Amino acid sequence: MLTYSFANLNGESMYTHLYSCIKADITSGVLHAGDKLPSKRMLAKNLGISIITIENAYAQLLVEGYIYSEPKRGYYVARIEQMPGAAEPPAPREPLLHASTPAIVTSFSKSSVPPDTFPYNIWARLLRSTLSSADEHALISDTSAGGVLPLRQALAKHLYQFRGLNVSPEQIIIGAGTQSLYNLIVQLLGRSHVYALENPGYPQLAAIYKTNDVFCRYLPMDEQGIRADVLENSSADILHISPSHQFPTGIVMPVSRRYELLRWAKEKSSRYIIEDDYDCEFRLYGRPIPPLQSIDSAEKVIYINTFSKTLAPTFRISYMVLPVHLASLFYEKLGFYSCTVSNFEQFTLAKFIEDGYFERHINRMRTYYRTKRDRLLHYLATCKAAPALTVEGENSGLHFLLHLATQASDTTLTQAALAQGIQIKFLSDYYHDKTSDCSHTLLMNYTGLPDDELYPALDKLFAALEPYLEL
Known part of the structure; x- marks a missing residue:
């Protein structure tokens, strides 16, 4: 006869505790496949608990497949496949990046939106209005x-x-x-x-x-x-x-x-x-x-x-x-x-x-981006690297191209920038079959960078690229 203690349940229901005890005996091999479980009435009398508690525990074990029932015969322990042993801990892997490779601090290759430009207050008010009306x-x-x-x-x-x-x-x-x-x-x-x-x-x-x-x-x-x-x-x-x-x-x-x-x-x-x-x-x-x-x-x-x-x-x-x-x-x-x-x-x-909030937001953001772009173009025209820079497509949308006067490969320039924690991508990176590594044309996504980060990052970028530019 199965005997379990119900002295320390620690807030656990009685049927859950009984279910856990029987399940543990099955998975550990104390109870074997084909063993007949006590009837609900006998087990309830032996443990001093209600038949309902036994029914609930058996029902959970039955639905999970730990036991099975035969009409008018009772409940039996099901055959459970041998539990796999604990796997060996994986061997430590080499880091994907060398410790000397700096983390990316700034990216000019990813398009983003400044967080403070989203109309949070308006959106929250409209959402509340939607929920209420x-x-x-x-x-x-x-x-x-x-x-x-x-x-x-x-x-x-x-x-x-x-x-x-x-x-x-x-x-x-x-x-x-x-x-x-x-x-x-x-x-x-x-x-x-x-x-x-x-x-x-x-x-x-x-x-x-x-x-x-x-x-x-x-x-x-x-x-x-x-x-x-x-x-x-x-x-x-x-x-x-x-x-x-x-x-x-x-x-x-x-x-x-x-x-x-x-x-x-x-x-x-x-x-x-x-x-x-x-x-x-x-x-x-x-x-x-x-x-x-x-x-x-x-x-x-x-x-x-x-x-x-x-x-x-x-x-x-x-x-x-x-x-x-x-x-x-x-x-x-x-x-x-x-x-x-x-x-x-x-x-x-x-x-x-x-x-009309969307239209006003677009108009505000268009002015914001135009002002930001104009300041950036002024910077590019007056910075130390200006003789080696040519801007293309600055009026079409939220990125433009920046051609660099250099003989260095795009890979060399990318690695020089990455060494300073700056991620850049060249036009050559977007070809399906990359046959050339010398487009020397940089993709400039600038929209998501605040000014206090944008210009210091540009100073650092051009300082990294300066040895390769034809100034």
């Missing part, structure tokens, strides 16, 4: 795969007023970041197509398509972007581009080239263009470039944008605008999905846009 059922119920209707309505109005896109809310699909939308596009259009990407281009984009088992071709560009004849010869069906501010080159595709690409897409029903308009709000000189989708009469352009640049990188809300026929196909084929963004955030963002 919105339809409670709508807040906590499952939503359409495309997202909540008020946000899609607000976006449709915003796109019409500020981007010249005349689209319906039903064409807009909300997602938790552009990466999730890329995955949906692959599922919508299919994995059998060849996807064409810009080269150089955004490395994460190629990685996303690769994980989706999509075959990609990486197409070279001239000063106007991807050429239609190169695209035609690539056998691609889907073209992914950023025509208003190509990353990382900063190329702005002229309207003539845009029409050439639209003509290419129109020639076959399987062809589509994915337009990534990731920082269209921050063209710092002149009017924003109209999107390719605004001149698409054949419904061949899938438009994508994100709030990661305008609000914060961790603000994982993006959206895409599908042509009408693809929107219908989306709900037919993928409508079983739930939207990946919480209703709370969607309703709050809808209010943020509807009440």
Whole structure:
């Protein structure tokens, strides 16, 4: 007969304690496979506890598979595979970086948003208002795969007023970041197509398509972007581009080239263009470039944008605008999905846009970035390294290119900067097949660095690069 003490439970329930005791006897081999357990009535009498306590303990052991029951016969110990022994502790590994390698203190290769520019107070107030006044059922119920209707309505109005896109809310699909939308596009259009990407281009984009088992071709560009004849010869069906501010080159595709690409897409029903308009709000000189989708009469352009640049990188809300026929196909084929963004955030963002806060935030941030860029350009024109520096693409968006007069390889320059705790990337780092290490063209992301960090970091960077520059 099983005998256990219930003297020191330490707040544990009696049935949990009994369950633990029997389980320990089974796993340690005190009780063997096939051993019959006492009946609930007998064990209760022997231990001086209630039958309910025995029932609960047996029920837990039964559901976890430690025991089994046979009708009218009772409970038996199940056969448990031998528990594996404790693994040997892993041998200590060599550190990935040598102790002498300094930690990265400043990065000019990563895009970020200054934390103090996010409208925390406004957002918190709108969130509280959403929680107190919105339809409670709508807040906590499952939503359409495309997202909540008020946000899609607000976006449709915003796109019409500020981007010249005349689209319906039903064409807009909300997602938790552009990466999730890329995955949906692959599922919508299919994995059998060849996807064409810009080269150089955004490395994460190629990685996303690769994980989706999509075959990609990486197409070279001239000063106007991807050429239609190169695209035609690539056998691609889907073209992914950023025509208003190509990353990382900063190329702005002229309207003539845009029409050439639209003509290419129109020639076959399987062809589509994915337009990534990731920082269209921050063209710092002149009017924003109209999107390719605004001149698409054949419904061949899938438009994508994100709030990661305008609000914060961790603000994982993006959206895409599908042509009408693809929107219908989306709900037919993928409508079983739930939207990946919480209703709370969607309703709050809808209010943020509807009440004009988003427009005012964009205007404020555009002024902020323009002022920051102008100060930076002045610094580059007057610093000691100025004779070896040439700025390119400073008006297109939130990064620009800085060409260095040097004969040193990009790797040598990168390592010299890293030795000072500064991370930099060159244009050569963004080519799919890195055939050259001497672009000497530095990608400058400056938006997230406050002035008290930006200029000391630049002083340190150019001091590190000075031995290699042709001054």
